[in-house]
Structure formats: structure tokens, C-alpha cells
Amino acid sequence: MKLSEIGEFGLIGQIRSSFPAPEGVEGIGDDCAVIPQQAGMEMLVSTDMLMEGAHFLLEDVPAYKLGWKSAAVNFSDIAAMGGDPVGSFLAFALPKCLPDGWVEEFMRGYGDISRHYGFPLLGGDTTSSPDRLSICVTVLGQAPRGRSLRRSKAQVGDLVCVTGTLGDSAGGLDVVLNSRERDSDAEHLLARHYMPSPRMAEGQALASTEGVHAMMDVSDGIASDLRHIMEESGVGARVDVASLPVSDALIRFCGRYGLDIFRLATGGGEDYELLFTMSPDAKPGIDYTIIGEITDGIELVWNGSEHDYSGFRHF
Numbered sequence: 001m002k003l004s005e006i007g008e009f010g011l012i013g014q015i016r017s018s019f020p021a022p023e024g025v026e027g028i029g030d031d032c033a034v035i036p037q038q039a040g041m042e043m044l045v046s047t048d049m050l051m052e053g054a055h056f057l058l059e060d061v062p063a064y065k066l067g068w069k070s071a072a073v074n075f076s077d078i079a080a081m082g083g084d085p086v087g088s089f090l091a092f093a094l095p096k097c098l099p100d101g102w103v104e105e106f107m108r109g110y111g112d113i114s115r116h117y118g119f120p121l122l123g124g125d126t127t128s129s130p131d132r133l134s135i136c137v138t139v140l141g142q143a144p145r146g147r148s149l150r151r152s153k154a155q156v157g158d159l160v161c162v163t164g165t166l167g168d169s170a171g172g173l174d175v176v177l178n179s180r181e182r183d184s185d186a187e188h189l190l191a192r193h194y195m196p197s198p199r200m201a202e203g204q205a206l207a208s209t210e211g212v213h214a215m216m217d218v219s220d221g222i223a224s225d226l227r228h229i230m231e232e233s234g235v236g237a238r239v240d241v242a243s244l245p246v247s248d249a250l251i252r253f254c255g256r257y258g259l260d261i262f263r264l265a266t267g268g269g270e271d272y273e274l275l276f277t278m279s280p281d282a283k284p285g286i287d288y289t290i291i292g293e294i295t296d297g298i299e300l301v302w303n304g305s306e307h308d309y310s311g312f313r314h315f
């Protein structure tokens with residue numbers, strides 16, 4: 001498909017036919033989407049932008065995977081509150097030089113993850129860009145009123161926990177930036193980088209577990225993200241570096257290229273795992289790793305390392 005031939009409304013028409021709204025909801029087609037409100041629920045809304053050059057390189061990332069990831073990073077914000085999916089909005093500015101078929105592939109990736117997690121695409125905006133591609137996704141979720149988990153409720157004595165493994169996405173980025181050999185470890189890390197799996201079910205389970213106090217998703221690395229929980233909650237934290245969960249693929253990859261695995265696991269970012277705190281007697285029925293404890297004070301102490309790790313900084 002050539003963008004210049006089908007134009008803005010042709011493209012919107014194609015998107016509309018591949019993304020029907022669910023029963024009872026009006027999605028693409030009018031000035032606004034119309035979403036009935038349910039009594040006793042609170043709405044969760046978040047928006048995230050991906051800029052060519054800053055978040056991805058058009059030559060490096062396949063369109064399908066960029067479509068997947070654009071949605072994934074937003075769904076992860078709903079997961080981080082423990083919410084249920086409602087829908088998403090997709091605004092993009094498309095440069096004229098995009099290869100033919102690029103937008104279809106992007107939408108295929110966006111559609112596959114949206115169906116997988118149950119987020120219908122309910123609207124958006126489509127413009128041309130004089131220069132670079134930019135993508136902005138807004139996501140809507142909901143939770144029973146009072147259930148969603150904040151960053152600000154961590155308590156002294158809480159365990160600090162994460163789902164999954166940390167640092168894989170940073171390893172995948174290293175594969176791209178340093179043109180590493182694409183062996184099976186590199187492919188595993190690349191998949192985690194390009195196609196993160198938002199922890200929706202885990203987030204919902206945690207929000208329904210007695211004693212889970214604070215939660216957020218790991219987008220900039222725990223060195224940065226845990227500080228957000230500390231600041232919002234007015235507490236300190238100790239992380240036991242040796243207990244950080246890392247994948248076997250990342251261990252081998254870091255060994256092969258002499259990389260500091262703890263630097264990747266603490267500061268790499270884009271893992272989209274859940275970072276949460278809970279009282280020691282809480283029993284969430286999901287897989288997670290205890291990585292430290294919430295302390296009295298303001299310090300973030302890396303127990304077992306002489307380094308002071310920091311997260312990804314955009315500026």
C-alpha cells in the first residue's frame with residue numbers, strides 16, 4: 001500500500017475495518033469514542049510517546065515489532081496499576097518516505113497484541129510528518145474503585161519484589177547497537193526488547209492480594225523506578241544485588257562480551273516487569289522474586305555491591 005495513494009481517510013478506513021469496537025462501545029468513526037461507564041469502577045488513563053531517533057531507529061526495528069511495542073509499553077501502565085483493559089487510542093505522524101506496506105505491518109503488530117490482551121483500538125489521529133515518525137498511544141483501563149495500586153503506599157518493612165527477569169531488554173538493545181552475533185541468546189534478548197509482554201494478569205492478581213502496597217512497571221530500570229516508589233512513599237530501600245533475577249541468556253551474553261550484568265539489570269530499562277512492595281506475610285499467587293526491603297530513611301542501598309547504580313535518563 002502506498003500512503004500517497006490511499007491518503008489519510010483511506011488509511012483510517014482500513015484501520016477501522018480491522019479494529020471493530022466491542023459490543024456496547026462506539027470506537028473509530030465519530031468525533032469521539034463513546035464508552036459506557038460502569039458503577040463502582042475507577043478509570044485509569046495513560047499516554048506514552050515513541051519518537052524515531054530517541055526510542056527506536058526506523059532502520060533497525062521491524063514495523064510489526066514497533067506496532068507491538070507501541071501498544072505494549074502502554075498496556076504495561078495499566079498492568080502497573082492492576083487494571084483491566086478498556087481500550088487504546090493511536091496517534092501517529094507518518095513521514096512520506098515510509099516503505100510501502102510499513103503501516104500495514106505496524107498495524108498488524110498493534111492488532112495482534114491488542115487482541116491478545118483485550119484492548120480494542122477505539123480511535124486516534126493520523127497526520128503526515130515532514131521528517132520523522134512519531135507514535136503516541138493513549139490507553140484506558142479500569143479497576144473497582146480503590147483497588148488500583150499506587151507508587152505512594154510502600155511501608156517500612158515491606159519486601160521489594162519484581163516479576164520475571166531484569167536486564168534482558170537492555171541486553172537486546174546492546175545486540176542492536178553493537179551489531180552482536182545473532183545467536184539464540186541474542187535472539188532471546190532481542191525478543192524481550194522488541195516485544196515485551198506486559199504483566200496484565202500479574203498486575204490484576206497483585207492488586208487483589210491483601211498486603212500488596214505499592215506497584216509500578218519497570219520502564220527506566222529499577223535504579224530509577226524504585227526511587228520513584230521511595231520518593232512518593234517517603235521511604236528508603238535496600239536492594240540485595242545478588243538476588244536480582246536475571247535470565248540464563250543474559251548471564252551468558254554478558255559473560256561473552258564482558259558486560260556488567262548488574263548494570264543492565266538495574267539501569268537498562270524497558271523490561272516492563274512489575275516492581276512492587278508488600279508486607280512479608282502477603283501471599284500473591286504469581287511468580288516473583290524478592291529483591292530487597294523498604295527501609296526507614298531516604299537512601300537506596302545496593303547491598304553486596306560497591307557501585308551506585310542509576311537508571312536510564314532521557315535528558
Ligand code: ADP
Nearest residue numbers: 012015028029030031090091092123124125126
Ligand atoms: P477528527 O477530525 O475528529 O480528528 P479524524 O478524521 O482525524 O477525525 O478521524 C476520524 C476517526 O478515525 C475518529 O474516530 C478517530 O478517532 C479515528 N482515527 C484517526 N486516526 C486513527 C488511528 N491512527 N488509529 C485509530 N483511529 C484513528
Ligand code: MG
Nearest residue numbers: 124125126127
Ligand atoms: Mg483527527
